[in-house]
Amino acid sequence: MAITVVGSVAYDSIETPAGRRERCLGGAATYFSLAASFFTDVRVIAVVGEDFGPEQDAVFQKRNIDIRGIERAPGKSFFWEGSYLDNLNEAKTHTTDLNVFALFEPKIPESYRDSEFLFLANIDPVLQRRVREAMPDVKLVAGDTMNYWIKDHKPALLEVLKGLDILLINDTEARMLAGNNNLVQAARAVMAMGPSSLVIKHGEYGATLFHKTGPKGESVERTFKAPALPLEEVVDPTGAGDSFAGGFFGYLASQPEPTPAVYRRAMFYGSVMGSFAVQRFGTERIAELSRKEIDDRFTQFRELTHLD
Amino acid sequence: MAITVVGSVAYDSIETPAGRRERCLGGAATYFSLAASFFTDVRVIAVVGEDFGPEQDAVFQKRNIDIRGIERAPGKSFFWEGSYLDNLNEAKTHTTDLNVFALFEPKIPESYRDSEFLFLANIDPVLQRRVREAMPDVKLVAGDTMNYWIKDHKPALLEVLKGLDILLINDTEARMLAGNNNLVQAARAVMAMGPSSLVIKHGEYGATLFHKTGPKGESVERTFKAPALPLEEVVDPTGAGDSFAGGFFGYLASQPEPTPAVYRRAMFYGSVMGSFAVQRFGTERIAELSRKEIDDRFTQFRELTHLD
Numbered sequence: 293m294a295i296t297v298v299g300s301v302a303y304d305s306i307e308t309p310a311g312r313r314e315r316c317l318g319g320a321a322t323y324f325s326l327a328a329s330f331f332t333d334v335r336v337i338a339v340v341g342e343d344f345g346p347e348q349d350a351v352f353q354k355r356n357i358d359i360r361g362i363e364r365a366p367g368k369s370f371f372w373e374g375s376y377l378d379n380l381n382e383a384k385t386h387t388t389d390l391n392v393f394a395l396f397e398p399k400i401p402e403s404y405r406d407s408e409f410l411f412l413a414n415i416d417p418v419l420q421r422r423v424r425e426a427m428p429d430v431k432l433v434a435g436d437t438m439n440y441w442i443k444d445h446k447p448a449l450l451e452v453l454k455g456l457d458i459l460l461i462n463d464t465e466a467r468m469l470a471g472n473n474n475l476v477q478a479a480r481a482v483m484a485m486g487p488s489s490l491v492i493k494h495g496e497y498g499a500t501l502f503h504k505t506g507p508k509g510e511s512v513e514r515t516f517k518a519p520a521l522p523l524e525e526v527v528d529p530t531g532a533g534d535s536f537a538g539g540f541f542g543y544l545a546s547q548p549e550p551t552p553a554v555y556r557r558a559m560f561y562g563s564v565m566g567s568f569a570v571q572r573f574g575t576e577r578i579a580e581l582s583r584k585e586i587d588d589r590f591t592q593f594r595e596l597t598h599l600d
Numbered sequence: 601m602a603i604t605v606v607g608s609v610a611y612d613s614i615e616t617p618a619g620r621r622e623r624c625l626g627g628a629a630t631y632f633s634l635a636a637s638f639f640t641d642v643r644v645i646a647v648v649g650e651d652f653g654p655e656q657d658a659v660f661q662k663r664n665i666d667i668r669g670i671e672r673a674p675g676k677s678f679f680w681e682g683s684y685l686d687n688l689n690e691a692k693t694h695t696t697d698l699n700v701f702a703l704f705e706p707k708i709p710e711s712y713r714d715s716e717f718l719f720l721a722n723i724d725p726v727l728q729r730r731v732r733e734a735m736p737d738v739k740l741v742a743g744d745t746m747n748y749w750i751k752d753h754k755p756a757l758l759e760v761l762k763g764l765d766i767l768l769i770n771d772t773e774a775r776m777l778a779g780n781n782n783l784v785q786a787a788r789a790v791m792a793m794g795p796s797s798l799v800i801k802h803g804e805y806g807a808t809l810f811h812k813t814g815p816k817g818e819s820v821e822r823t824f825k826a827p828a829l830p831l832e833e834v835v836d837p838t839g840a841g842d843s844f845a846g847g848f849f850g851y852l853a854s855q856p857e858p859t860p861a862v863y864r865r866a867m868f869y870g871s872v873m874g875s876f877a878v879q880r881f882g883t884e885r886i887a888e889l890s891r892k893e894i895d896d897r898f899t900q901f902r903e904l905t906h907l908d
Contacts, residue, residue, distance in 0.1 A: 380781075473688075474831075474832065474833070474834070475804070475830060476830045476831060476832045477832055479830075494805055496783070497802055497805035497806070498805070498825075500830060515830055515904060516904060516905070517806075517827040517904050517905050519825040519827075519905075522783060522784045522787075522808060522823055523782075523784060524782065524784045524785055525782070526782070553907070553908070556907050557907055560907065594907065596823060596824060596825050597824070597825050597827075597905045597906070598905075598906060598907075599861070599864050599865055599868065599902065599906075600861070
C-alpha cells in the first residue's frame with residue numbers, strides 16, 4: 293500500500309570526524325522516502341527552489357519514488373548546515389535557511405489521494421496538521437517532530453498528536469514532551485496525547501516500541517526493543533532517524549495487516565535502514581542499497597539479539 | 601561449579617528521588633554474591649569491621665553463601681555515601697571511607713581452593729591480582745573495575761586484565777580504558793589487553809557482549825545484545841552492575857560448558873538480576889527473590905526482544 297510523506301527536501305552541508313560534504317541532498321522526507329521505497333510505493337509532498345536540478349530528481353526517480361508532489365518555487369531550497377565533531381549522537385546546527393519552506397503551502401496531487409498510509413515528517417506542526425486534514429481517509433498515520441516544535445510550538449503540535457496513530461521521536465524529545473525523565477512514564481504520557489504506538493529512538497542504543505493493541509477499552513500494552521548495530525565507523529549520523537522511520541513505516545505499509553508481529557519486524561527494519569544511513573555521507577548508502585543487503589542485515593540483527 | 605568472589609562488603613548510605621537509607625548492607629561482593637547465589641555456590645573473600653553484626657551475616661547465610669572468607673578486623677567496615685538526585689544513571693559520591701579495606705590482605709580459606717570460577721569485583725587492582733595469582737587453577741576468571749582505577753592505577757589494572765577471561769565494565773569505562781569513543785573499536789582495544797570476552801553495560805539501555813570463541817588463531821568474533829527492562833520506577837540504582845555480573849557469571853558457572861548459547865543466556869540473566877536490584881533500596885529485592893520470579897522475568901526479557 294502506498295505511503296504519502298510530507299516533509300523537507302533540502303541541501304545539507306555536513307561536517308563529521310570522517311570529513312565534510314557541501315550541499316548534498318538531504319531533508320527528512322528525502323531520507324524517509326528512500327528508505328521506505330525498498331518496501332512499498334512512496335509519494336512525496338515538499339517544496340524545492342530553483343537550485344534543485346535533474347541530478348537531485350534522479351535520486352528519487354531511480355528508486356521509483358513519485359515526486360509529482362514536490363513543488364518548485366522561486367528562490368532557494370531549504371538549506372541546513374551542521375557538524376558532529378564533538379559528539380556523533382547530536383548535531384550542532386550552524387545554519388538553518390528555510391528559504392522556499394518559509395511560505396510552503398502543501399498541495400496534494402490528485403494521484404496521491406488513494407494513499408492508505410501517511411507520514412508527517414519533521415516540519416512545522418501547522419503544515420503537518422493541514423496535510424493530515426486534507427487526507428482524512430488514510431488507514432494509518434505516523435509522524436515525527438523535534439525539540440524546537442515541542443518547546444516553542446506545543447499547542448500546534450498537540451493538535452497534530454491527536455491525529456496520529458504512531459509517533460517516532462528520540463529519548464530527549466519524549467522526556468521533554470512529557471515533562472518526565474522516566475522513559476516508561478514519559479511514554480505513557482505521550483500516548484495519552486493521541487498516538488496508540490510510540491517509537492522512542494535511542495541512537496546507538498536502538499529503539500523501543502510502546503504499543504497498545506486490541507480494541508479500545510480492552511487494549512493490551514506491549515513493549516518491544518530493537519537493537520542498533522554496533523558499527524566500527526559512523527561516517528555521518530544525518531538522516532538516521534528518518535531512515536529508521538522509512539524502514540519501519542515502509543515495512544508496515546507492505547504488510548496486509550499491522551499485527552504485533554509485523555510491528556516487531558518493522559522495528560528491526562527501521563534499525564536496519566538507520567544502520568545503513570550512517571555508513572556513508574548523506575543519502576549515498578541508502579540510495580544505493582539492494583533488498584538482499586537489507587535482508588542480510590535483518591538476519592544479522594536477529595543474531596545480535598536472539599537466544600536460540 | 602562454585603564461584604569465589606573477592607570485593608567489598610560495606611555499609612552504604614543512599615539518597616535517590618525515592619527516598620533515603622542510612623547504612624544499609626552494600627558493597628560489590630555483596631550484590632554479586634546474592635545475585636549469583638540463585639544459580640550456583642558462592643564463596644566470599646572480603647573484610648569487615650567490628651560494626652558488622654549477625655544481622656548482616658544472616659543476609660548471606662539465608663542464601664547459603666559461604667562467608668568463612670569474610671575477615672573481621674579491628675575498626676569500621678567500608679562505608680560509602682552517595683546520591684542519585686539529578687541523574688539515576690550516575691551516582692554522586694559524597695563519602696568513601698575505606699576503613700578496614702585500607703589494610704586488607706586477602707586470605708583464601710582452604711575450603712575455597714577447589715572453586716572453578718573466580719570473580720574479581722571492583723577493588724584495588726593490586727588486591728585483584730594477588731587473589732588471581734593465589735588461585736592459578738580456576739577454570740574461568742571474570743572481573744570488574746571503575747574509572748578511578750583506570751585513571752590513576754592503569755599499570756596495575758593492565759596486569760589484572762592479562763589474567764582475565766571476561767571483563768565487565770560500563771560504556772564510559774570502556775571508552776576511557778581504550779582511549780577511543782567508538783564502542784566497537786574500544787571493545788577491540790580492551791580485548792587486546794587480555795580478556796577474550798567483554799561485557800559493556802549501558803545502564804537503562806542494556807548491555808553488549810563482545811566475544812571471541814573457538815581455538816586461538818581461528819577464533820570468531822561475536823556480538824550479542826541484552827536489553828534492559830523498561831521500568832516505571834527505579835528506586836535505587838546502587839548495585840545494578842554488580843547484580844548483573846552475579847547473574848551473568850552465576851549462570852555461566854551453573855552450566856556444564858560455556859558455549860556461545862550459554863553466554864547469550866547469561867547476558868539475559870545478568871539483565872534480569874540488574875532489573876530486580878534497582879526496584880528496591882540496597883539488597884532488599886535481590887536478597888528476597890525466588891527462582892520462579894527470576895525465570896518469569898527471563899521470559900519477559902525474551903518477549904521484549906524476540907521477533908517470533
